[in-house]
Amino acid sequence: MLHSRFLNKAGVRLATAAVFSLAGLAAASAETKWDMPTPYGDSNFHTQNISAFADDVKEKTEGSLAIQVHSAGSLFKHPEIKNSVRKGLAPIGEVLVSRLANEDAVFGVDSVPFLAPSYDKAWKLYQASKPALEEKLGEQGLQLLFAVPWPPQGIYAKKEVVSGEDLKGVKFRAYNAATERLAQLASAVPTQIEVPDIPTAFSTGRVEAMITSPSTGANSKAWDFLTHYHDTQAWLPKNMVIVNKRAFDGLSDAEKAAVLEAAAEAEQRGWEASKVETKTKTNVLIENGITVVQPSKQLIEDLAAIGETMAAEWQENAGEAGVAVIEAYNNN
Numbered sequence: 001m002l003h004s005r006f007l008n009k010a011g012v013r014l015a016t017a018a019v020f021s022l023a024g025l026a027a028a029s030a031e032t033k034w035d036m037p038t039p040y041g042d043s044n045f046h047t048q049n050i051s052a053f054a055d056d057v058k059e060k061t062e063g064s065l066a067i068q069v070h071s072a073g074s075l076f077k078h079p080e081i082k083n084s085v086r087k088g089l090a091p092i093g094e095v096l097v098s099r100l101a102n103e104d105a106v107f108g109v110d111s112v113p114f115l116a117p118s119y120d121k122a123w124k125l126y127q128a129s130k131p132a133l134e135e136k137l138g139e140q141g142l143q144l145l146f147a148v149p150w151p152p153q154g155i156y157a158k159k160e161v162v163s164g165e166d167l168k169g170v171k172f173r174a175y176n177a178a179t180e181r182l183a184q185l186a187s188a189v190p191t192q193i194e195v196p197d198i199p200t201a202f203s204t205g206r207v208e209a210m211i212t213s214p215s216t217g218a219n220s221k222a223w224d225f226l227t228h229y230h231d232t233q234a235w236l237p238k239n240m241v242i243v244n245k246r247a248f249d250g251l252s253d254a255e256k257a258a259v260l261e262a263a264a265e266a267e268q269r270g271w272e273a274s275k276v277e278t279k280t281k282t283n284v285l286i287e288n289g290i291t292v293v294q295p296s297k298q299l300i301e302d303l304a305a306i307g308e309t310m311a312a313e314w315q316e317n318a319g320e321a322g323v324a325v326i327e328a329y330n331n332n
């Protein structure tokens with residue numbers, strides 16, 4: 001303060017302005033902003049879990065890392081999200097793991113019908129497949145932050161499906177290679193459709209049945225265009241949040257720790273939320289007039305046969321790495 005008496009009025013104002021703008025600069029450079037593309041809508045529990053993750057990161061880093069979530073494919077469409085993160089166009093993003101199965105079979109292990117049809121089994125399969133998953137992502141400069149399963153997958157249709165026969169020739173909505181293959185093996189006609197496009201695809205007649213969760217059925221208002229839900233509990237596919245390794249390495253140590261901590265919390269919260277979601281969204285389907293049926297013995301048998309074919313195909317595609325994953329899963 002000694003020198004302050006040498007400042008005239010204008011000098012004081014200048015000095016004050018300089019202090020403010022310096023403070024502004026400091027705040028701006030301390031804040032890193034990450035845009036985060038995700039495929040599903042705001043009402044979905046995955047998206048809500050990710051919003052909570054973003055809030056946690058902000059809080060834990062005292063605002064130095066701000067993640068802005070762009071849901072429902074609004075920044076990048078689902079098929080582009082992985083590559084956009086790989087290329088660094090987005091530092092972080094969410095994808096359905098099994099959407100990458102055509103790159104490497106290990107990404108498809110959670111969509112092999114009836115391999116791991118409960119939360120406990122899905123968790124074991126996740127642990128068994130995680131090293132291979134991380135390795136494959138690592139080869140592309142990507143790091144896994146967390147993964148959360150969808151509720152068990154069941155069949156939606158416009159009538160009760162009592163056997164595999166009833167799916168013959170039916171226009172069937174697919175969301176990954178496995179659902180496409182399942183439709184083919186059931187002699188149905190698959191078409192890939194992203195979740196945000198489901199209502200239009202059904203109302204325009206492009207598709208007439210699908211296999212997905214109570215969650216996606218309820219979020220899509222399935223009762224507007226479908227009548228029956230068959231609780232087949234065929235598999236629990238996961239979404240994962242991945243980060244570009246270079247972007248992650250660019251964070252301070254404290255920020256890295258905050259992201260990893262928030263990710264571990266999000267994973268745990270997400271698995272719990274998914275279990276709750278199974279019940280609440282099945283009830284939403286019922287409340288809105290969808291007939292929820294336990295699958296007939298014949299339907300289960302027919303789907304199990306398809307599942308066996310798909311498991312064999314998966315093993316063949318996944319080779320030694322696949323055998324190691326299944327062994328780790330079975331020995332767990």
Ligand code: PCA
Pocket residue numbers: 096150151175194195211212213214215216237
């Ligand atoms: N919902 C997503 C993936 C699995 C699910 O339950 C979908 O239908 O595309």
